[in-house]
Amino acid sequence: xxxxxxGEPVDVAATDIDSLxxxxxxxxxxxxxAVNGDFVPRAHRRDLRLSEGDSVEVFSPRQGG
Amino acid sequence: MVTFYDRTFESRLLLGTAxxxxxxxxxxxxxxxxxxxxxxxxxxxxxxxxxxxxxxxSLIRDLGVAVLPNTAGCHxxxxxxxxxxxxxxxxxxxxxxxxxxxxPETLQPDPFALxxxxxxxxxxxxxxxxxxxxxxxxxxxLMDAGCRVLMPWGAPIGTGKGLNNPYALALLRRHFPxxxxxxxxxxxxxxxxxxxxxxxxxxILLNTAVATAGDPPAMAEAFAEAIxxxxxxxxxGMMAETDLAVASTPVFGAPFSPFxx
Numbered sequence: 001x002x003x004x005x006x007g008e009p010v011d012v013a014a015t016d017i018d019s020l021x022x023x024x025x026x027x028x029x030x031x032x033x034a035v036n037g038d039f040v041p042r043a044h045r046r047d048l049r050l051s052e053g054d055s056v057e058v059f060s061p062r063q064g065g
Numbered sequence: 066m067v068t069f070y071d072r073t074f075e076s077r078l079l080l081g082t083a084x085x086x087x088x089x090x091x092x093x094x095x096x097x098x099x100x101x102x103x104x105x106x107x108x109x110x111x112x113x114x115x116x117x118x119x120x121x122x123s124l125i126r127d128l129g130v131a132v133l134p135n136t137a138g139c140h141x142x143x144x145x146x147x148x149x150x151x152x153x154x155x156x157x158x159x160x161x162x163x164x165x166x167x168x169p170e171t172l173q174p175d176p177f178a179l180x181x182x183x184x185x186x187x188x189x190x191x192x193x194x195x196x197x198x199x200x201x202x203x204x205x206x207l208m209d210a211g212c213r214v215l216m217p218w219g220a221p222i223g224t225g226k227g228l229n230n231p232y233a234l235a236l237l238r239r240h241f242p243x244x245x246x247x248x249x250x251x252x253x254x255x256x257x258x259x260x261x262x263x264x265x266x267x268x269i270l271l272n273t274a275v276a277t278a279g280d281p282p283a284m285a286e287a288f289a290e291a292i293x294x295x296x297x298x299x300x301x302g303m304m305a306e307t308d309l310a311v312a313s314t315p316v317f318g319a320p321f322s323p324f325x326x
Binding site: 006007026027030031032033034037038039041042057058059060061062063064065 | 083147155222
C-alpha cells in the first residue's frame, strides 16, 4: 500500500499506525502522529486502519522560539 | 513571582531554544538566564538513522525546566489545533503557545484564526498562550475565549526592533491588570526587555537575541538582569515625565544667589 509519510510517498506493509512506527524505526513513546490532518492519540494508533493514499505525519520534539 | 495559569515562577524570562550555535550553547544560555520556562516545537521526525528529536528532548529534560510548546509555522486553525494536540501528548503539558501565521513576510499572527483556534483549544482543556498583535479588541476577544495569558509582539519575530508600539502595549497593560502579559518577539537588546518590564509587563519571551549573540550565555544573563531591573523599576514607581527642567539641587541657599538663607 502506498501512503505519504511526512510528505514523502512510501510503500508500506503496515496497516495501522503502531506497526508503521515500528517498521519505520520511530520511537513510539517520543512521537505524536496525525493522519490526514487529524491527531491520532497514542491509545488509538492500533485501531486506526491505514488506507491507500493516507497522509501520515510523525512529529517529534524540536527547538522552537 | 509570576503566574502562568495555575503555576508560579520566579524568573520572568521565557527563553526560546532555536538557532543556537550548539546544544551546549543552548544549555549554558538556559542555565545563565535562570529561565524556568523554555519554548519548544514539533517537527517531522526523520525515518531511520539518527533521531534529531531524541537528543534535543533529552537535553531539555535534563535542564529540569517547564516547557511551552508552540504551533510555529501553522497557517490555519485546523493545523494549529492538530499541532497543539500532538504537542500535548509528546510534551505532557496543556500549555500551548498558539501561533497562527497570517502574513508570510512579517509572520504577523492572524487575529481571526487565533480567536477561533483559542475557543476550540480552551474547550479541549488547553491553557493557551496566544502570540498576538497588540490590538486591544483582539486581546478582549482572547480573554473572553478563556485566555489568562496574552503575548503581544514587540516587533516581528527575529527582527530585533524592540517595542514598535509602546503606546498600545501600555494600553493593554492598563486595560487588563489581571492578565499575565508577556512581550513575545522582536526583542533585540536587553534595553528593549527592560523597557517592556517598565511598562508593567509580567515577563519577556525571546529567542533570537540570545541565540545569535556573540556569546549566547552571557547575553542570556544580560537579559535576565535587564528584566529584573525593569521590573524593579516598575514596582518602585517611576517619576512623572515633565517638559521643562526641575532643579534637583536645592535652589535655596545657593552661592551668589540673590536669595538670602
